[in-house]
Amino acid sequence: MESFPLWAQLSLIAFLLLLSGFFSISEASMLALNRHRLKHLIKKGVFGARTTHRLLKHTEKLLSVILIGNNLINTLIPVLTTAIALRTFGTNNLALSITTGGVAFLIIVFSEITPKIIGAAWPEKIALPASLALSPLMRITRPLVWFVNLFVSALLRILRLDTRKAKEHRLSIDELRTIVLESAHFIPHKHRSILLNLFDLENLTVDDVMVPRTRIEALDLEAPLEMLLQQLDTCYHNKLPVYQGDTDRILGVLQVRKALAARHGHTLKHETLRELLNEPYFVPSGTPVFQQLQYFQENQQRMCLIVNEYGEMLGLVTPEDIIEELIGEFTTTMPRTSGTCTDWNAKGECIVAGSMPLRELNRLLNLQLPVQGPKTLNGLILEVLREIPDGDVSLQINGCRMEVMQIDHQTVKTIKLFRPPQDSANEMNL
Template identity: 65%
Template sequence: MDHLPLWAQIAAIFLLLLCSSFFSISETAMMALNRHRLKHLVGQGSLGAKTTQGLLARTDQLLSVILIGNNLFNTIIPVLTTSIALRTFGHDNFVLSIATGIVAFLIIVFAEITPKIVGATFPERIALPASLLIAPLMRALRPVVWFVNTLAGGVLRMLRINTKNGRDQRLTAEELRTIVVESASFMPTKHRSILLNLFDLENISVDDVMVPRRQIESLNLVSPLDDILHQLETCYHNRLVVYEGDIDNVLGILHVRKTLTGLHNQDFDRDTLRTLLAEPYYVPSGTPVVQQLQYFQESRQRTALIVNEYGELEGLVTPEDIIEELIGEFTTSMPRSEHTGGWNADGERIVAGSMPLRELNRWLHLKLPTDGPKTLNGLILEELEEIPEGDVCVKIAGVMLEVMRSDDQAVRTVKVFKPRAARGGSR
């Protein structure tokens, strides 16, 4: 290039810097590109996205082409600069040192740092158009790339480094949860809440969502017929657990609406009710709710009775109970959901000791632990290790709880105080 004028040689240096910058910015942008976003763009038919996905599927070849081009230009630039310095100023060591420092500064700033920052900031805007230029270049340099990769592979084998095991980029459940949590800017709050609840569903059993034994709306077949008929006409649910004498002696499940319709043309007696009962459907305590939801679909059942290892009835669960864990409580007239509102003006709330912890957390936006006892009474007894006598206060997970009423069996009524952090956040 000695026959070229000085301005042309300087222009060539800046052109080489621009080419080196292109490879640097392309490398950073493609490595920083969101693979899931890329798959979405491929599904929409984007040519740049399809080309980029094809290049990233051969990461070793892609990096070889980019690094060969980048290092080739970064090597030519100092050589050309030195040639210009020698031609202009002669063999002056001081001038050569200054020229070397200047060219190193230009490479670092304009061919490395600046392009990489831009590429990391706008990966999608840069990677997709750049792939249309790199793809044909990769095909043209295929023999060179093969030779370089063969040598690099040999070195990796000598070092016993297995690159195949490091290519799995599947997201874990916790990583997906983090993505959902950070999606507040473009995902509605309700949708985000449902997705987060869906992740929690894997760690929840039917014991967490069931209606406890004492709250099951049931029908005792030995009751007077007038009382039975009155209960059928005023019950909250369309399906009742029917037992005889003791609730552990379950006879079946009664469909109330069909029963009342059919009794208009029949004599109302216990034997008639027995013929209308459906077989009870039992599930063991501790069954995961995801698995139980699948069982409901397969068995076409709407009500499951939960029994412990001794065969004793623990509670009742329906598909609606499981769905409520995802989308929140339905607006119904069930006794279980009779609480309304939240904290009073003093930041307090009086609740029953039998209230399930998950329901209490949802209602008052608390974070009481749910990996142990399932009710507020059980949580307090576990903390105190005895049934309290008189008024007792206890602080659990930052929540102050005051026992207002208890008996020889359990804590009956509890006053819950709003945590200080929540009070400050609501002002």
């Protein structure tokens, strides 16, 4: 070193600082790189993505090369700097101390903190080109890495740590949900809503999406023929359950088009309707929605009737009901109960029927009413009050204030809801 001029020695130290910074920035960017995003870049054919992916398959060797190179350089820099200080200032303790402190400061700032912050902030822009330099370096230093890893492996065996048994990290549903929520700037609101609903669908049963018994449109074969014909003319559905006297005595499912075709032939009678019935399909309460959707797909069914353990009908489910949980309601949905609304008015109020399903109410009015227990607003109010109200009652559930307006046959028939304050709604969504 003494034969080199001072400027050359300082230039060498600056180069070593940059080289150390390269190892630090490469380490930070490689570790911060999103593996799923990297696979996407490989499919797009981005330059350097495949090389980076190949290096990350051998993380332990990659880190060995980076750490060995970084530590050797960070050790060499103080040695060279001390030699320069001794030749320039002699054995002056103050000068040596200042030189040592200055070199340590330069290493920390230019070779450690700054490169790692930059690498973690822009991993893709740095890791992909850096991999092109690290790949040949790994091949060149393979004997050195092998020698060092001999001691590392021995130490791991002494500590009884087997890295081969380390489980591969997989994202859970909650982690995926968090990723979707944090991607608000990249995924449109409607698409994000569908993805979140899809995650929820795994925990739903047919009871959560069914049309409740009180809202089912069905035909009673004991009714007069004129009434049945009028009901068929004004029907909103392609298929109707048919019962006799009691809705628990389901005879079958009628295709409305077949019934109307028979009517045009002037042959429609009670017996004709009975002959047109298809075998009803019953599903026990609590059946998972995914399982039921798979059955609809495999057997080309379009309707199932939900029954409890006593054989009593609770409601019905169609594929459209399940799809509505994902994308929202269709415009062809059957009209709602008279006197109810589906949005807040100018005063921030909304009158709804007690039979309104809670999940549907949350979706329409952007509420956060609990859906783990009762399925309808009437059931939720009765569960909270623990008694049947005998007059006007006001209560608040999850930030939503509501007022009981009408009671009929021991059930809450009509409720007025008041829009929660914006701050409360935001807190519930966190």
